[in-house]
Each structure stands twice: as C-alpha cells, then as structure tokens.
Amino acid sequence: MTALAALVPLSVVLYQSFLNAPLTAAGTQLGLEAYRSVFGDEDFAVAVGTTLLLSSCMTLIAVPLGSVLAFLMVRTDLPARAWLEPVILIPVVVSTLVLAFGYVFAIGPSGILTTWFKAGTGLQAWNLHSLSIIVVIAGLLHVPYVYVYAATELRGLDSAHEEVARASGARPWKVALDVSLPMATPAIFFAGVLVFFLGFELFGLPLVLGSPDGVLVLTTYLFKLPGKAMLPPYQLMAVVAAIMVAIAMPLVLMLRILLREPQRYVWSHSNAKPAAPLKLGHWRWPAFVAVALWLGAAVLVPLGGLILRSFAGTDGEGVALWKSLGLGHYRDLLQHADIVRSVVNTLEIGLIGGAAAVTFYAAVALAIRRWRSRWTRAVDVLITVARAMPGLVAGLAILLTLLFFKPIASLRHTLISVWLGYAVVWLATGMRLVSTALLKFSPELQDAARSMGASSARVHLDVTLPLLRTGILASWLVILLIFVREYATAVFLLGPGTEVVGSLLVSLWGAGATDLVAALAVINVGMIGLGLLVAGGLGVRLHG
Amino acid sequence: MADLSINDLALRYGDRETLKGVSVTVPAGKAVALLGPSGSGKTSLLRAVAGLETPYRGSICIGDNVLFDAAAQLDQPPEARGLGLVFQNYALWPHRTVYENIAYGLKLRHVRSAEITRRVEDALERIGLAHLAKHYPHQLSGGQQQRVALARALIYEPAVILLDEPLANLDMKLREEARAWLRHLIVSLKLSALLVTHDQIEAMAIADSMALLNEGRFEQQGSPIELYTKPATLFAAEFMGNNNRLEGTLVEHADQRAVIEVMGARLEGISRTTAAIGGKATGIIRLEKVILGGGPGANRLLMTLKAQMYVGERWELLFAKEALMIRTYVSAPLKHELYHVEFPPHAMWIF
Numbered sequence: 104m105t106a107l108a109a110l111v112p113l114s115v116v117l118y119q120s121f122l123n124a125p126l127t128a129a130g131t132q133l134g135l136e137a138y139r140s141v142f143g144d145e146d147f148a149v150a151v152g153t154t155l156l157l158s159s160c161m162t163l164i165a166v167p168l169g170s171v172l173a174f175l176m177v178r179t180d181l182p183a184r185a186w187l188e189p190v191i192l193i194p195v196v197v198s199t200l201v202l203a204f205g206y207v208f209a210i211g212p213s214g215i216l217t218t219w220f221k222a223g224t225g226l227q228a229w230n231l232h233s234l235s236i237i238v239v240i241a242g243l244l245h246v247p248y249v250y251v252y253a254a255t256e257l258r259g260l261d262s263a264h265e266e267v268a269r270a271s272g273a274r275p276w277k278v279a280l281d282v283s284l285p286m287a288t289p290a291i292f293f294a295g296v297l298v299f300f301l302g303f304e305l306f307g308l309p310l311v312l313g314s315p316d317g318v319l320v321l322t323t324y325l326f327k328l329p330g331k332a333m334l335p336p337y338q339l340m341a342v343v344a345a346i347m348v349a350i351a352m353p354l355v356l357m358l359r360i361l362l363r364e365p366q367r368y369v370w371s372h373s374n375a376k377p378a379a380p381l382k383l384g385h386w387r388w389p390a391f392v393a394v395a396l397w398l399g400a401a402v403l404v405p406l407g408g409l410i411l412r413s414f415a416g417t418d419g420e421g422v423a424l425w426k427s428l429g430l431g432h433y434r435d436l437l438q439h440a441d442i443v444r445s446v447v448n449t450l451e452i453g454l455i456g457g458a459a460a461v462t463f464y465a466a467v468a469l470a471i472r473r474w475r476s477r478w479t480r481a482v483d484v485l486i487t488v489a490r491a492m493p494g495l496v497a498g499l500a501i502l503l504t505l506l507f508f509k510p511i512a513s514l515r516h517t518l519i520s521v522w523l524g525y526a527v528v529w530l531a532t533g534m535r536l537v538s539t540a541l542l543k544f545s546p547e548l549q550d551a552a553r554s555m556g557a558s559s560a561r562v563h564l565d566v567t568l569p570l571l572r573t574g575i576l577a578s579w580l581v582i583l584l585i586f587v588r589e590y591a592t593a594v595f596l597l598g599p600g601t602e603v604v605g606s607l608l609v610s611l612w613g614a615g616a617t618d619l620v621a622a623l624a625v626i627n628v629g630m631i632g633l634g635l636l637v638a639g640g641l642g643v644r645l646h647g
Numbered sequence: 648m649a650d651l652s653i654n655d656l657a658l659r660y661g662d663r664e665t666l667k668g669v670s671v672t673v674p675a676g677k678a679v680a681l682l683g684p685s686g687s688g689k690t691s692l693l694r695a696v697a698g699l700e701t702p703y704r705g706s707i708c709i710g711d712n713v714l715f716d717a718a719a720q721l722d723q724p725p726e727a728r729g730l731g732l733v734f735q736n737y738a739l740w741p742h743r744t745v746y747e748n749i750a751y752g753l754k755l756r757h758v759r760s761a762e763i764t765r766r767v768e769d770a771l772e773r774i775g776l777a778h779l780a781k782h783y784p785h786q787l788s789g790g791q792q793q794r795v796a797l798a799r800a801l802i803y804e805p806a807v808i809l810l811d812e813p814l815a816n817l818d819m820k821l822r823e824e825a826r827a828w829l830r831h832l833i834v835s836l837k838l839s840a841l842l843v844t845h846d847q848i849e850a851m852a853i854a855d856s857m858a859l860l861n862e863g864r865f866e867q868q869g870s871p872i873e874l875y876t877k878p879a880t881l882f883a884a885e886f887m888g889n890n891n892r893l894e895g896t897l898v899e900h901a902d903q904r905a906v907i908e909v910m911g912a913r914l915e916g917i918s919r920t921t922a923a924i925g926g927k928a929t930g931i932i933r934l935e936k937v938i939l940g941g942g943p944g945a946n947r948l949l950m951t952l953k954a955q956m957y958v959g960e961r962w963e964l965l966f967a968k969e970a971l972m973i974r975t976y977v978s979a980p981l982k983h984e985l986y987h988v989e990f991p992p993h994a995m996w997i998f
Binding site: 263272274 | 809
C-alpha cells in the first residue's frame with residue numbers, strides 16, 4: 104500500500120519526464136528532449152538561483168531569531184509567556200498563501216498601511232514585490248519552526264547543566280551562550296535544514312508576492328509552465344518536478360539522518376525541579392518589545408490586513424476605509440457555487456479524509472511494529488521518498504498517474520484524487536504523529552496481555568486501541584488542520600468537483616478576484632482557528 | 648577557611664513545607680552528610696545552599712560572608728557564592744571536552760591561560776585522566792565522568808563543595824572504589840563538603856558527621872558511630888542498619904532501662920520511650936545483635952526457624968512466632984526447628 108502510494112506517482116513522473124510529449128498524446132517517444140528544453144530555458148536557471156537564494160537567506164533570518172525566541176520563552180521570565188505561545192505558532196498553522204494575501208492587502212502597493220504611510224509622510228512607499236522583502240517576510244514567517252524545535256530541546260534539557268555553570272560562577276546570559284544554546288545545537292541545526300527545505304517548497308508566498316515583479320522560484324516556474332497552451336506540456340512539467348525531487352531528496356535524507364543520529368546528549372534525568380527562570384532584569388521589557396515587533400510583522404500585519412480587507416468595500420487609494428466596511432464580500436461568496444462547494448469539500452477532506460489518512464497511517468505504523476524486519480527499513484525509505492515531493496509536485500504526480508492508468512482516470516474528477524495527494528504529501532508527518540502516539544506505551548503492555556493468553560487481535564482490541572485512543576484522536580486533529588491549510592497539492596488537481604479552499608484561492612487570485620480571495624481566506628483562517636480551539640480544548644499540541 | 652553555617656532554614660514549594668527550620672554547621676575541612684529517605688528535604692537543603700532555591704526564613708553564612716539572609720532580604724545569586732557543585736548525573740557539558748569542562752570555572756575567573764593549563768593538567772593528573780583531556784564526556788565511563796565532575800567543581804578552590812548523591816549513578820563495585828577515593832580526597836585536601844545521600848554506608852564512610860533528615864526536620868546529628876550505636880528516635884534507629892521490630896506493651900520503666908512484654912515474655916532494653924506503663928512500645932534491635940541461646944532464659948523467645956539464606960560469608964535466618972518475624976545472622980546453617988532467640992538488653996532500644 105505504502106509502496107503504491109509513494110512510488111507509483113513518482114515513477115510516472117519520471118517516465119513522463121523522458122517522453123517528448125504529454126503521455127496523453129498519441130505517438131510519444133522516449134528521449135531527453137524535454138530535459139534539453141527545460142535546461143535551455145533561461146527562466147529555469149534564474150528560478151533555480153532565486154530558489155536557492157530565498158531558501159538560504161530565510162534560513163539565515165529564521166534560525167537565530169527562532170533560537171533566541173525559544174530561549175526567551177523557555178528559560179527566562181519574559182512577560183506574558185503564557186499567551187505568547189499559541190500566538191507564536193500562528194504562522195505555522197495558517198498557510199503562507201493566506202498570509203501572503205494578507206501582506207498584499209496590508210503593505211502591498213495599494214495596501215492599507217501603504218496608503219496611510221503615503222498619505223502621512225508623502226514619501227514613496229516600499230515595494231513589497233521585490234525579492235529582498237519577500238526573503239525577509241519568508242524568514243520572519245519561518246521563525247516558529249525553529250522556535251518549536253529549539254524550545255522542545257531546551258525544555259528537555261536537564262537544568263543541572265545550567266545550575267552547575269551558575270555555581271561555577273557564570274552569569275545568566277553567559278549560561279545561555281556557553282551552555283543552553285550550544286546544547287540545543289543539534290535541534291537548531293535540524294530546524295535550519297528543515298527551514299531550508301521548506302523554503303525550497305515555498306509556493307504561495309512567491310506566487311502571490313513575487314509574480315507582479317516577475318520573481319520566479321522553482322515552484323512558481325512549475326505552476327506557470329502550462330501557460331496558455333491548450334494541452335499542458337506535461338513532459339516539461341515532469342522534468343521540473345523530477346529535478347525538484349532530486350534536489351529535495353538529499354535534504355530529506357539529511358533530515359532523517361539528523362533525526363536518527365543517536366543522541367550523544369542523552370543524560371539520565373535528575374529528579375531536581377526545573378530551574379527557576381532566568382531573571383532578565385531590566386532587559387525584560389526590551390526583550391518583550393522585540394518579540395512583539397516580530398509578532399506584529401509576522402502575524403498582526405498579514406492577518407489584520409486580510410481581515411480588514413475582507414470587510415472593506417474597495418481597496419483604492421483615498422477611499423475612507425472605515426466607512427466602507429461591510430459583509431458584502433462574504434455575501435458575494437454565496438453567489439459562487441464553486442466557492443460554496445470548495446468550503447464543503449475542504450471540510451469533507453479534513454474530517455473524513457483526515458480520519459481515513461490517520462487510519463491508513465496507523466495501520467502502516469502498527470504493521471511496521473509487528474514485522475520488525477527488512478521491510479521496516481524499506482517502508483521507512485519509501486516514507487522518506489514521499490516527503491521529498493513538494494506538495495505541488497505530488498499533485499502533479501497524482502494527476503499524471505490518474506491520466507496514465509486509464510481505468511482509474513475518472514477519479515480525477517473526484518475528491519479522492521485530492522485526498523490521495525494530501526495523504527502522500529503528509530505521509531511522513533502523519534507517520535511521525537502516529538508513531539509518537541504508538542511509542543508512548545511500551546510493548547511490555549502488549550506482551551503482558553499476550554502471555555496471559557490473549558490473541559493478537561484481542562490484544563489490539565483490549566490493550567492497544569484503548570491506550571492509543573487519545574493519541575490517534577490528536578493525530579487526526581493535527582492532520583485535519585494540515586489538510587484544511589493545504590493548497591499546493593490541490594492546485595494541479597483543481598477542477599469542477601475537486602475544489603478545495605486552498606486551490607481555489609490560488610485560482611481566484613490568478614483571476615484577480617481579490618474581494619472574494621480576502622473573504623474566502625478569512626473563512627479558511629476561521630476554519631483553522633476553530634480546529635485549534637477544539638485541539639486546545641483537548642490539550643493537543645501542534646507541531647509543524 | 649571558615650565554617651559553613653545554616654540557621655533555621657525554612658523552604659516551601661507552593662504550600663508544601665519542604666524544610667521546616669533546619670540548622671547545621673559544616674566545620675572547615677570537614678565533611679557533613681545529609682542523610683534521609685527520598686522527600687525528606689535533603690536535596691532541597693543542598694540546593695538552597697547553592698542558591699538554586701530561595702528559602703523564606705533563616706540564613707546561610709560562610710564565616711562572615713552572608714550568602715543568604717531572609718530577614719535582611721539578602722540573597723546572593725549562585726554564581727556569586729563561590730561554591731563547588733557536583734550532581735548525581737554529573738551534568739558534564741556534552742559539547743565541551745574534559746579539559747574545557749574543568750577549565751570553565753577558571754576561565755570565568757579570568758585566570759591567565761598559562762595558569763589555567765597548568766592547573767587543569769595538574770587536576771587531570773591527580774584524577775588519573777590526563778590521557779583523556781581531549782575526549783568528550785560521552786566517551787567516558789561513569790566512574791571517569793564522576794571524577795571529571797569533581798575536578799571541575801574543585802578547580803577554583805571553592806570554600807565548600809556540595810555533593811548531590813555523587814556516587815548514586817555508579818554500579819556497586821565502582822561505587823565502593825569511588826567512596827574510598829572520595830574520602831581520601833576530602834581528608835588529604837582538607838575539603839569542606841556537604842554531601843547528600845540516601846545511602847547510610849556511603850554517608851558513614853565519607854563524612855565526619857551526619858545529619859539525619861525526616862520530613863523537613865533533623866531527627867539527629869552526630870558522628871557516624873553516634874548515629875549508628877545511639878539512635879535518639881525510633882526513626883533514627885530504624886533508618887540506620889538492618890533491624891528487627893518487636894511490638895509490645897511497656898510493663899516497667901526506670902532510669903535508662905525499660906521492659907516490654909511481647910507474647911508473654913518480658914524483654915528488657917535501653918529506654919528511649921516516653922510512653923506510660925501499660926502503653927504501647929516498640930523494641931528495635933539490629934539483626935547482627937540477635938543471638939541464639941542454648942535454652943530458656945531472660946530476654947529470650949522460643950521461635951520456629953522458617954528459612955535459611957546463604958548471603959556470602961554468613962547465613963541469614965528467619966524465625967517466626969505467630970505474626971512476629973525475627974531475622975539474624977549465623978556463621979553456619981542450623982539443623983533444628985525450635986530455638987530460643989535472645990535479645991541482649993544492652994543491644995535493644997525501647998521506644
């Protein structure tokens with residue numbers, strides 16, 4: 104099953120990349136023509152360069168900020184830590200696509216803040232669509248990823264290490280620099296590689312912010328390849344997709360190795376209570392202001408812009424914003440059958456699709472635990488391979504697969520195609536979630552039941568499932584949120600009947616329907632917010 | 648060098664009173680062991696001395712240097728107290744080599760680098776790990792890590808060294824070696840040390856004097872011999888050594904002697920009780936003090952031999968009479984079923 108899910112779409116993409124025409128066309132031949140054509144394209148070379156630049160620069164921004172943020176949050180008496188925690192994670196749970204819309208509405212050329220700025224100062228405003236600003240925004244938005252990993256590591260750190268350092272005469276800041284942060288280095292390094300990889304996959308942000316000035320990255324290059332052609336040049340798209348997988352693969356493998364590397368920093372836990380938070384003294388409020396500034400730039404500006412815009416009548420300059428507020432755009436949404444359908448579809452794919460995906464992941468995870476053989480390694484590798492497909496590529500791969508295997512081609516027009524894409528793209532994440540839940544209870548509990556005479560099935564029924572219920576439920580909620588947020592995977596699968604909010608947002612934005620985009624994006628945020636509330640109520644922690 | 652004195656220290660976590668006003672002195676050049684069951688507050692006391700916990704009452708001084716005084720609202724941060732600290736898990740910094748771990752305290756004190764090299768190399772030589780200077784902690788065995796942790800805490804010559812279960816993570820054989828090594832170190836370097844342990848053998852072997860903690864209060868303080876041979880309370884008597892417990896009724900009480908009645912027999916012992924005649928009382932006697940008499944007699948009970956266990960060098964015996972169980976040691980196994988078990992009056996305490 105796993106093999107089918109991960110390998111088949113990838114093979115079809117590879118096969119297509121070596122054809123000289125779309126596989127749906129008649130009389131295709133094998134050859135390297137498509138590769139020559141792509142490598143000959145100047146735009147492609149530029150896109151590769153931009154992608155690398157974007158990924159590296161945003162990593163350089165996100166890693167130091169995220170590490171410092173984690174230290175401030177976990178180890179110090181920073182004010183208001185309790186309510187900062189969930190707010191910090193907003194850029195992780197809301198898609199970069201939606202946040203990108205928000206930035207355009209807030210600080211784009213005719214954005215709300217830009218207009219005020221120009222009216223207030225009479226100066227020329229900044230250009231949101233320049234590469235440097237995109238890089239900065241991408242960097243700021245990925246701070247939480249670093250934060251999550253660094254904070255987890257810092258929390259698990261035995262405070263004895265810090266206490267000994269203090270007893271030998273080190274001041275709090277010295278302790279942070281000499282002991283705490285160096286000890287969290289493996290996690291921070293992992294987060295750095297992850298952010299680089301995410302930057303490579305980034306689609307919504309460069310699409311929305313980069314397009315006006317022609318800033319192209321690999322994902323947007325792939326997205327724009329079909330152009331205005333009647334029959335999309337699948338062979339060229341497959342080439343780009345194959346190249347992207349080839350670049351992603353070493354990154355994903357690196358992440359895996361980093362995760363698996365035996366922790367040389369493992370120490371027996373002392374029963375001492377966690378250290379009292381370091382007192383920041385008169386640095387307390389400056390540190391808070393710094394965090395608040397980041398939150399303002401990464402959360403408040405885009406979300407504020409988005410929400411205001413969704414209620415505003417127009418976005419022209421000089422129009423009194425406050426007077427035009429109303430629910431007009433939301434009423435307009437109801438006029439479009441495809442939009443209403445997309446909301447319903449998104450809910451379906453989140454609730455039902457999410458449950459189906461988690462069931463699938465759980466089955467695979469349980470099977471892996473049972474076998475404990477060579478197969479385990481094989482499945483492990485397959486999961487890694489699946490992760491190397493950026494969402495956009497996975498969507499394309501599923502589309503090509505469905506076109507290739509005629510008997511199941513009709514699935515293309517159903518939500519199942521979208522679900523397949525989602526399930527494959529989030530296979531690694533889902534497996535990790537479920538496996539964590541599985542690992543929480545020891546195999547001895549099962550062994551004990553077995554030795555008392557329970558059959559394998561009974562053990563699962565009476566011991567495994569009851570113990571796993573909360574863990575599985577939590578996994579389902581996280582997957583649900585991810586599926587509601589997802590957009591890139593569904594873009595190439597978009598058609599009547601397969602609309603989801605994410606892909607429809609991309610398509611509406613392309614069509615210039617900004618009013619509808621604003622309102623629909625807010626609805627998307629609302630759905631995620633609702634899911635988060637439920638998750639919070641159940642005590643589920645969300646990790647990117 | 649000056650004495651470390653702790654006066655009437657009280658500490659609470661939330662509404663749980665961890666320390667209820669304890670006073671103890673560590674004389675210069677001596678080692679004091681804080682002994683007690685888990686949850687007795689011994690680690691909290693050590694952490695309070697280190698400055699890692701903030702008591703709400705009492706004071707901590709080293710000579711004239713006041714480290715903490717609740718009344719004067721004086722609380723020096725840990726880094727200003729100039730103490731050495733060794734944890735149970737050693738807490739060696741995994742990202743620094745053995746050399747760097749030991750040198751850190753000197754670096755913080757801005758010692759010249761040539762001097763640092765000399766002193767660290769000296770220390771490494773002394774703990775016998777000179778060849779491992781460039782290694783990282785995870786490449787060391789438990790015993791080696793423990794020595795590095797000690798060297799790291801001693802390198803800047805702290806006024807007092809605080810040891811939190813320093814031997815608990817070593818396995819049995821290593822622990823006995825390390826115990827002797829640590830005692831030798833304390834004696835030869837004239838260290839002032841405050842040691843936390845739950846292992847009485849360790850406390851007795853390493854420390855010059857002991858303080859037995861129970862639920863945030865000291866039960867008894869004194870030399871190891873005092874604590875072992877002259878327990879002041881039932882808790883102290885039962886905590887130290889391996890004991891038999893005889894529940895009975897107090898029938899006589901005069902001066903230092905008391906007599907309890909257990910299953911119709913009169914057993915005399917050293918009085919530690921405040922109970923009235925006719926009240927309940929408990930006799931405590933160490934396993935090794937119980938002897939076997941040839942026939943009926945004073946302070947003897949007729950008991951049935953239930954089990955014999957070979958525990959190396961000697962045999963441990965289990966006798967029973969109804970619900971009463973008594974254990975003792977002999978050098979050779981026994982053959983009969985019934986024995987007159989004797990509880991010598993000078994070896995039994997009655998509480």
